[in-house]
Amino acid sequence: MGFSATSILVADDHPLFREALRGTIRRLQPEARIHEAEDVDGLYALVDAHPEADLLLMDLNMPGAHGFNALVHLRALHPQLPVIVVSAREEPATMRRALDHGALGFIPKSADSETIGMAVGRVLEGERWAPPEAFAASAIDSEELQVAQRLRELTPQQFRVLQMLAMGRLNKQIGYDLGVSEATIKAHVTAILRKLGVTNRTQAVLMAGRLSMEPDRIPELPDE
Numbered sequence: 001m002g003f004s005a006t007s008i009l010v011a012d013d014h015p016l017f018r019e020a021l022r023g024t025i026r027r028l029q030p031e032a033r034i035h036e037a038e039d040v041d042g043l044y045a046l047v048d049a050h051p052e053a054d055l056l057l058m059d060l061n062m063p064g065a066h067g068f069n070a071l072v073h074l075r076a077l078h079p080q081l082p083v084i085v086v087s088a089r090e091e092p093a094t095m096r097r098a099l100d101h102g103a104l105g106f107i108p109k110s111a112d113s114e115t116i117g118m119a120v121g122r123v124l125e126g127e128r129w130a131p132p133e134a135f136a137a138s139a140i141d142s143e144e145l146q147v148a149q150r151l152r153e154l155t156p157q158q159f160r161v162l163q164m165l166a167m168g169r170l171n172k173q174i175g176y177d178l179g180v181s182e183a184t185i186k187a188h189v190t191a192i193l194r195k196l197g198v199t200n201r202t203q204a205v206l207m208a209g210r211l212s213m214e215p216d217r218i219p220e221l222p223d224e
Helices: 015-028 040-049 069-077 092-100 113-124 132-136 142-151 156-166 171-178 182-196 201-209
Strands: 007-011 033-037 055-058 083-087 105-108
Touching: 007 015, 007 040, 015 033, 015 113, 033 040, 040 069, 055 069, 055 113, 069 083, 069 142, 069 156, 083 092, 083 113, 092 105, 092 132, 105 113, 142 182, 142 201, 156 171, 156 182, 156 201, 171 182, 182 201
Parallel strands: 007 033, 007 055, 055 083, 083 105
Antiparallel strands: none
């Protein structure tokens, strides 16, 4: 199977799997340009640097990723970019959640090169592709859908701050990491709480955690 694509983005922290994806894509489309990232920060930079890309293949478990948060954030920022999730998590519910959060495809990492090529071709043709069991699984509930909608309202910097809040970092630490003042971080936190409709940092982190792969109870965080 061949397909027409000039630029494809691949984001995965496993070099061997990136190599396998490169090999499959180049057999099908030798002239396609392939650009790679190995963590979430690199992924965001990659997408910003290649807004004309035809397709993004992304893992859910890269460093810096928290469940489906990165997928939801990217779909809000770049709705024109088709996304295929490629993951070792092959439960039907996980596949369905990825599709419901905006992915056009889901490729299990156990898939062979023929299946990968078929999935990529289908998505580039404007269709959705995932194993049949993904479409048989239950759709995400209204609470998870509402959380995703609220997260889409965050700016890239606010989303980055929220991720750091989830790591338990204080405003001063976040400001140092991002190269801005503590007052700026406080302003971002205030905006995050307002957009998410919550009153403190713990509630914000708990809400974002609703999109994790396996939501767990998050301990109370310091309010500043």
